[in-house]
Structure formats: structure tokens, C-alpha cells
Amino acid sequence: MIVCLILLMINKGNSQPATHHDTVVNVNIDANSKQPPISKLIYGQFIELLFNYFEGGLWSEMLGDRKFFYPVNSNENLQPANSRKYLGRWKPLGPDEFVKMDSVHVYAGAHSVKILSEQGAKHGIKQSGINLQSGHAYVGYVILKSKPGVTVNVCLMADGIKQGSIGIGNAGNNAGYHKYPFKFIATTTTSNAVFEITGKGSAVFYIGAVSLMPADNISGFRADILNNLKEMHLGIIRWGGNASSGYNWRDGVGERDKRAPRYDYAWGAMESNDVGTDEYMTLCKLLNVEPYIGVNAGFGDAFSAAQWVQYVNGPVSTPMGKLRARNGHPKPYHVKWWGIGNEMYGEWQLGHMSIKYYTIKHKIFAGEMKKADPSIMIVASGASPFEMGSTSVYTSHPEIAKVPYSYDSEQDWSGNLLAKNADDMNFIAEHLYPISDSAYNEKTQKFEYVKDSLPQRIRRLPNRIKGAAEAYGEYVKRMPFVKEKNIFIALDEWRMKDGWGLEDALATAEGFNEIARHTDMIKMSAYTSTSAPLGLLYTATSSAIQPNGLTIKLYADHFGTIPISVSGDAEQPVIAGTTGADRPSVTSGSNTYPLDIMAALTSDHKKITIAVVNPTTRAQKLNIRYKNINVPSEGEKWTIAGHDLKAINNPGVTPDIKIVKSVVKNADQSLNADALSVTIFELEAE
Numbered sequence: 038m039i040v041c042l043i044l045l046m047i048n049k050g051n052s053q054p055a056t057h058h059d060t061v062v063n064v065n066i067d068a069n070s071k072q073p074p075i076s077k078l079i080y081g082q083f084i085e086l087l088f089n090y091f092e093g094g095l096w097s098e099m100l101g102d103r104k105f106f107y108p109v110n111s112n113e114n115l116q117p118a119n120s121r122k123y124l125g126r127w128k129p130l131g132p133d134e135f136v137k138m139d140s141v142h143v144y145a146g147a148h149s150v151k152i153l154s155e156q157g158a159k160h161g162i163k164q165s166g167i168n169l170q171s172g173h174a175y176v177g178y179v180i181l182k183s184k185p186g187v188t189v190n191v192c193l194m195a196d197g198i199k200q201g202s203i204g205i206g207n208a209g210n211n212a213g214y215h216k217y218p219f220k221f222i223a224t225t226t227t228s229n230a231v232f233e234i235t236g237k238g239s240a241v242f243y244i245g246a247v248s249l250m251p252a253d254n255i256s257g258f259r260a261d262i263l264n265n266l267k268e269m270h271l272g273i274i275r276w277g278g279n280a281s282s283g284y285n286w287r288d289g290v291g292e293r294d295k296r297a298p299r300y301d302y303a304w305g306a307m308e309s310n311d312v313g314t315d316e317y318m319t320l321c322k323l324l325n326v327e328p329y330i331g332v333n334a335g336f337g338d339a340f341s342a343a344q345w346v347q348y349v350n351g352p353v354s355t356p357m358g359k360l361r362a363r364n365g366h367p368k369p370y371h372v373k374w375w376g377i378g379n380e381m382y383g384e385w386q387l388g389h390m391s392i393k394y395y396t397i398k399h400k401i402f403a404g405e406m407k408k409a410d411p412s413i414m415i416v417a418s419g420a421s422p423f424e425m426g427s428t429s430v431y432t433s434h435p436e437i438a439k440v441p442y443s444y445d446s447e448q449d450w451s452g453n454l455l456a457k458n459a460d461d462m463n464f465i466a467e468h469l470y471p472i473s474d475s476a477y478n479e480k481t482q483k484f485e486y487v488k489d490s491l492p493q494r495i496r497r498l499p500n501r502i503k504g505a506a507e508a509y510g511e512y513v514k515r516m517p518f519v520k521e522k523n524i525f526i527a528l529d530e531w532r533m534k535d536g537w538g539l540e541d542a543l544a545t546a547e548g549f550n551e552i553a554r555h556t557d558m559i560k561m562s563a564y565t566s567t568s569a570p571l572g573l574l575y576t577a578t579s580s581a582i583q584p585n586g587l588t589i590k591l592y593a594d595h596f597g598t599i600p601i602s603v604s605g606d607a608e609q610p611v612i613a614g615t616t617g618a619d620r621p622s623v624t625s626g627s628n629t630y631p632l633d634i635m636a637a638l639t640s641d642h643k644k645i646t647i648a649v650v651n652p653t654t655r656a657q658k659l660n661i662r663y664k665n666i667n668v669p670s671e672g673e674k675w676t677i678a679g680h681d682l683k684a685i686n687n688p689g690v691t692p693d694i695k696i697v698k699s700v701v702k703n704a705d706q707s708l709n710a711d712a713l714s715v716t717i718f719e720l721e722a723e
Contacts, residue, residue: 061658062629062710063606066636068645068666070602073556075637078327079549080593081273082572083530083563085280091312093121094575095262095320097254098311099167099175100232101125104145104246106298106307108138109162120305125164130235135160144180144214144245146297151243154187154236161235162244168577169195169223169230174252178218179234180294183207183242190237193221193249195230214245216294220252228577246294256319257311262580265573266324269586270593273327275529275563276317277379279303282335282387286345289313291364303387314349315361318370327374329529329563334378334402334418335388343405346375350410374561376529377402378418380468382425382450384432392450396457403461416527417458419451419465421508423501426477426618427469430484440482441617444511455512455519464527464560467505470534471497473544476613477620484619491682491713492631492652493612495544496624498533499551499633500612503625506555528552528562532585538683539694539713542584546650546715549592550635551625553600553648564589579689587677587696588715595675595717597637597646605629632657632710644719651710659708670705672720673698682713 084091092098101124107115109127127150129136139151152161169175179191185207192202201221223230232249236242253260280303288299288310296310314330321328330349332342344357349370351358358369380386381395390398403415420428425448426440442448451465473494475484505526513520533544545564552559564585566572572586582590607630614620626633633650645666651657679694686692701708704720 060631061660062632064629064634064659064661065602065604065664066645066647066661066666067602067664068638069664071638072554072600074598074640075553075556075596075600076560077272077593078561079552079559080271080589081275081326081329081529081561081563082271083275083278083565085278092309093124095258096312097250097257097259098309099249099251100164100247102127102298102307102309103248104294104296104298104309105138105148105150105244106146106300106309109136109150117300118305119307121307124307125166127162127164129161130163130233131158131160136162139243142182142243144182144243145295149243149245151241152236153241154238156237156239159235159237161233163231163233165229165231167193167230167232167249168228169200169226170578171223171226174220174222175249176218176220176252177247177249178216179247180214180216180245181205181242182214182245183236184240186240187236187238187242189242190233190235191217191219192233192235193230194233195223195225195227198224200224200230214243248294255323257316258320258323259580262573262575263323265580265582265586268582269572269590271324271326271589272593273329273374273561273563274321274324275329275331275374275376277329277331277376279379279386280308281331281333281379282337282381284333285337286314286333286341286348290315290348290360314345315364315366318349318366318372328370328372329374329376329416330372331376331379332402332406334381334398335386337388339402339405342377342402343409346406346409346413350413373412373414374416375406375413376416376418376466376527377406380420381418382420383428392447392453396453399454399458400461403458414463415461416464416466416529417454417462419454419467421451421467421505422449422617423504423508423619424467424469425450426615427471427501429482440477440479441615444515451508452512452515455516455524459516459518459522459524462524464525466527466529468530469498469501469505469528470530470532470565471501471619472534473497473536473540477615477618479615479618487613489612491540491543495533495540495547495650495652496609496612496626497614497619498531498544499547499625500614500620502528502531502548502551502555502559503621503623504617504619506558507621507623509558525560526558528559530563530565532565536585538681538685539584539679540682542588542677542715543650543652543713545585545588546592546648547626547633549588549596550627550633550648550650553596553635553637556600574685574688576688581686581688581692583685584677584679584694587694591675591677591696591715591717592648595646595719596648597639597644599638599640599642601636601638601645603627603629603634603636603647605634607631609633632659645722646717649710650715651713654712656712657710659710661708667722668705668720669722670703672701672704672718674701674719675717677715678711
């Protein structure tokens with residue numbers, strides 16, 4: 038056998054690991070005390086549909102509003118308002134009166150752009166703020182229609198210098214819209230290039246759609262971000278979120294340029310619909326991950342959800358399978374994971390209703406979706422009393438009941454779903470976003486600031502995971518059929534809400550440890566990253582894996598699959614909070630304080646992984662007593678380390694934080710956990 042030890046290490050204010058041992062931590066590991074296997078799907082990610090993650094990031098499109106959702110004029114106020122601050126805005130090039138929004142000669146959406154040209158003058162539209170890198174190639178096209186007598190010019194300018202241009206005479210020749218491709222190679226690096234479409238002549242021309250992407254894009258996705266994601270070896274990507282409650286999947290299929298842009302009422306933003314079902318499936322294939330699609334159970338209907346299932350999984354003999362084939366994808370995708378709704382318990386969710394009526398809605402959705410494909414697995418939009426209590430601050434009538442909420446009450450959303458819809462689900466979702474410096478005060482019925490130590494701050498994340506597991510255990514006691522029907526938890530959104538840097542990596546690692554302790558309940562998880570997609574930080578031209586992403590990669594690559602028993606003689610202390618809201622009745626973690634330790638065998642039983650989080654500023658010595666396993670004195674280790682708790686990797690520069698492989702000795706005698714750091718020890722056993 039091989040022993041593999043994960044130590045999450047973060048150095049604050051000192052790049053060198055500490056060597057003074059504050060304490061000796063006694064650890065017992067029993068290789069014969071096993072839990073159900075850890076699924077690779079535990080190392081999943083959540084991508085909001087579609088806000089934040091595709092446009093302006095993972096998707097390569099460089100032009101905003103490329104199908105002209107908003108009128109092209111000099112007015113600085115957008116109606117409706119757009120919350121995407123990075124969205125490029127089209128402006129007239131020349132007087133406003135020469136640019137019109139035409140609803141007759143429409144290419145996509147509600148209107149297209151009509152340019153009134155004239156002899157001897159240049160009129161058109163432009164978009165600035167485009168990032169270019171010297172020597173890099175950019176490809177795209179413009180879709181035009183014109184009457185005879187107009188010459189159209191497409192130009193990319195940077196610092197007053199043309200990066201490339203094409204001239205189009207008699208575009209379309211009044212016979213409809215035509216696509217005109219182009220390729221430019223930048224001669225300078227800038228963040229404020231200008232893309233222009235202008236015309237000269239004695240007639241009008243129309244612009245239907247425009248596109249500009251880096252030439253090295255991969256099926257429309259940014260190569261640098263895609264490659265970083267591949268490094269993380271993810272298991273599943275959930276595609277859903279708040280916007281799914283207002284999303285019509287039909288808007289996101291078919292010819293991409295013809296898909297009408299729509300307004301996303303969940304996030305107050307324009308959605309171009311460039312990334313839809315088939316693009317998402319392409320992404321999953323490129324990353325070799327399991328797809329997981331969330332249907333619209335807010336403003337949507339069961340018929341539409343069933344049609345979506347049929348579009349994705351149906352044979353070409355079905356109406357929607359035939360549509361998929363016409364769109365260039367004859368083979369069914371065979372997606373197994375389907376979620377009904379997203380956080381439908383929350384007043385913030387489009388289409389929210391009381392649990393009394395939502396149980397009926399879920400049943401109707403599940404029935405119709407199963408008719409389309411009986412083999413799918415359905416995830417219900419759940420919320421235990423822990424989640425309902427944690428989000429009670431967002432409700433309009435908190436006086437109805439006090440936190441912590443009671444099981445079997447109206448506030449027990451998951452309990453009601455399980456009681457009435459157990460035959461209509463395979464998993465029930467739980468979401469959790471604890472804040473590191475906030476604890477729920479039962480007396481004031483509010484989250485209040487607490488000044489805690491680092492171990493207490495990061496304990497809040499695994500505590501919420503433990504809370505979800507405690508709730509599940511309570512459901513099994515009250516409703517034994519939950520276990521009999523093999524209904525499990527899908528932890529399909531989770532992270533420290535305010536997490537960032539290496540401190541976030543500590544919390545994430547303790548989260549994975551806690552998930553591994555409950556593999557009898559938690560079979561899938563999708564980690565959320567609110568400020569960047571999938572554990573990355575990116576600019577318009579480069580990206581970098583962040584500490585939380587490195588932690589996911591570390592666990593996915595090196596942590597085992599069969600959890601085994603870890604014990605000690607130092608219990609984790611109880612931290613501030615309210616039991617049943619943000620704190621479980623029994624504190625999470627192993628009784629190896631101040632460390633958090635979890636162990637797992639590999640599937641072939643030849644390796645054992647021990648994940649150790651050390652959230653202290655001193656090195657800790659591990660006195661490990663192995664049972665039913667022998668370990669050698671030498672092996673290898675992988676280490677994550679940084680200078681401080683907020684250390685990150687900046688895009689475009691050599692990363693400060695890496696996973697470094699090295700040799701370890703004397704492992705059969707003792708192991709050392711450096712101050713605030715992470716390491717994976719791998720030891721061969723005889």
C-alpha cells in the first residue's frame with residue numbers, strides 16, 4: 038500500500054515554512070474502518086446560467102451586444118439597465134441621425150442596425166475598449182445587407198493605427214444578409230482598441246450581427262481558461278443558477294447568430310444566448326466532465342422542461358431530437374443529471390411560491406421529464422432548516438417563525454419535498470454560503486459580526502456541510518423511506534461566501550474533508566466561485582488558477598476514494614452561531630484539534646490519503662498510529678504554500694502559489710504539518 042498525506046499549508050508573512058512545533062497531535066488511522074466510496078463527481082463546479090461565467094470570460098467573444106439588443110446611440114443610459122459593467126457598448130461613428138434601429142429588416146432579435154450613408158462622408162458604428170496582444174491573430178465576421186451603391190469598411194484600430202480592415206462593395210447587393218469573414222493580426226498591445234463598421238455611398242446598409250474572437254479559440258471557448266480548467270480534472274459541471282428561473286432553453290439553440298438576445302431578469306443583464314445547450318455540451322466534452330442541467334421551474338413549465346430533456350437525450354425520431362439533428366448534433370447526449378429549479382425556496386427566485394404548491398409543481402415537472410427519458414436522475418431544489426434559517430434574513434416576513442426552524446414545519450422545505458415527492462427525485466439539493474466573520478444570533482435573529490481566530494473562521498464552511506448531513510440524518514429517522522429509496526444529497530452550490538486567497542483554500546480543503554466523512558449521504562458537489570469561474574482569476578487576455586482551484590485539483594488528483602476512520606484525543610471547539618442554522622449540534626472536523634484530518638484509501642487499496650488542514654501559525658507534529666496498515670519511511674509529497682493568507686495568482690505573470698512535488702523521509706516515525714500550508718504525502722506500504 039501507499040500512504041498519501043494532504044496538508045493544507047499557508048504561510049502568512051513568511052515564505053519559509055515554520056519549523057517550531059507548537060504541539061504534538063495524536064492521530065489514529067484505521068484502514069479497515071471504511072465508508073462508501075468518494076465519487077469523482079464530488080470535485081464538481083457550478084456555472085451560473087449564464088451570468089458571470091461565459092460572456093466576458095470563458096466564452097471568447099470580444100464584442101459586447103453583438104446582435105444589438107440595445108439601440109445604438111449616444112445616450113449613456115441603457116434601458117433596461119445592464120448590470121454587466123464589462124459589456125461593450127456600440128456608439129454611432131458620426132452624427133446619431135445616420136444610425137437607426139430597424140424592426141423591418143431584422144436579422145436577430147427585435148431590430149437590426151440601419152446606417153444611412155452618403156457620398157463623401159463616413160457613417161457607421163464603433164465599439165471601444167477592446168483588448169489586443171501584439172502578434173496575436175483575431176478572427177470574426179460581419180453580417181450585412183445593403184442596397185447597391187454602398188461600400189462598407191470593417192476596421193480594427195489601435196492607437197490610431199489600423200490593425201486590419203476589409204472593404205465590402207455592395208454588401209449583400211439587396212439580396213438579403215450575407216456573412217463576410219475577416220482576420221486581423223495585432224501590431225500592438227492595448228486595452229482600448231476600437232472596432233468600426235462604416236459605409237460610404239448613396240444608399241443604406243444594415244448590420245445584423247458581428248463577431249470578433251481570438252484566432253486560437255477552441256470551439257468558441259478561450260484557450261487559456263479552458264486549459265486551466267482541464268488541469269483541475271473536474272468531475273461534473275452544473276449549469277443552472279438564479280437565471281435559470283427565467284431562461285427559455287429554445288433561445289439558446291440553433292444558428293448562433295440568429296439567436297435573439299434576451300433580458301435576464303434575475304441579474305438585470307442582457308443575455309446574448311451565444312452559449313446554449315449545444316455549446317455547454319461541447320464544453321463538457323472538452324473538459325471530460327459529467328454534464329448537469331438545471332431546468333426552469335420558476336417562470337417555466339413542465340412541457341418545456343420535458344422538451345429540453347428530449348432535445349438533449351431523445352433519438353432523432355422524436356420532434357426535439359430531430360431539431361437537435363438539424364442543429365448539427367444527430368447523436369443524443371445522454372445527460373443523466375437534471376435539476377428541477379434553483380433555490381425555489383427563496384423569495385429572490387423568479388417564480389417563487391410556497392412549499393404547499395411547489396410540491397405539486399415538482400411532481401408535474403418530474404413526471405413530464407421522466408416521460409421524455411425514464412433513465413434520468415432528478416435533483417430536487419431542496420433546503421434543510423439549516424439553509425432556510427441561514428437565508429431567513431432575505432425573507433419579507435421573518436416574524437412568521439423564529440430560527441432555528443423546526444422539522445416538519447412549513448419552513449422545512451426539504452422535509453416537505455421528501456414527504457410528498459420522494460418518488461419524484463433521486464437527489465435533494467443543498468446550497469450553503471457561510472460568511473467567515475458572521476454568526477447567527479438566536480436572540481436578535483440576525484447574523485452578527487464576530488472576531489474569530491483563523492481556525493474558527495474557516496470552520497464555518499465544514500460546519501454548514503455537517504449541518505446538511507445532520508439534517509439528512511434527521512430526515513432518515515423521521516422518514517425511513519428516504520434511505521430505502523436511495524435519495525441522497527447533491528451539494529450543488531457551496532463555498533465560503535467571502536472566501537479568497539489562501540485562506541479560502543483552507544476552508545475549501547476542510548469542506549472536502551467534511552464531504553468525505555459523509556459519503557453515505559453526499560454523492561455529488563458543485564463548488565461555486567462568485568468572483569471568477571471555477572477557481573480562476575482572469576483578465577481579457579490571460580487567466581490563472583487560484584488557491585481554491587489548486588485545492589480542488591490537489592484533492593481530485595491525489596486524494597483517495599474509500600474514506601477510512603481518523604480519530605484523536607482533541608475535540609474541535611464549538612464556535613459562535615446557532616445550532617440548526619449555521620452550526621451543527623456536533624462540531625464538524627476530526628477530533629484532532631487544531632488540525633482537521635481525513636483519510637481515504639485509493640480504489641486499489643494500494644494507497645491511503647490523509648488530508649490534514651493546519652489553520653494555525655505554528656507547525657504541528659503528527660504522531661500517527663496506524664492500524665491495519667504498514668507505512669514506509671520514504672515517499673513523495675506535493676505542497677501548496679504562499680506568503681500570506683490573501684495570496685493569489687495574478688493572471689499573466691509567473692504564479693506565486695504552485696503545487697510543488699518533493700521527497701519526504703522518516704514518514705513511518707512522524708509527519709509534520711507546516712504552519713498554514715498544504716502538502717500531499719504519498720508513501721508506499723509493504
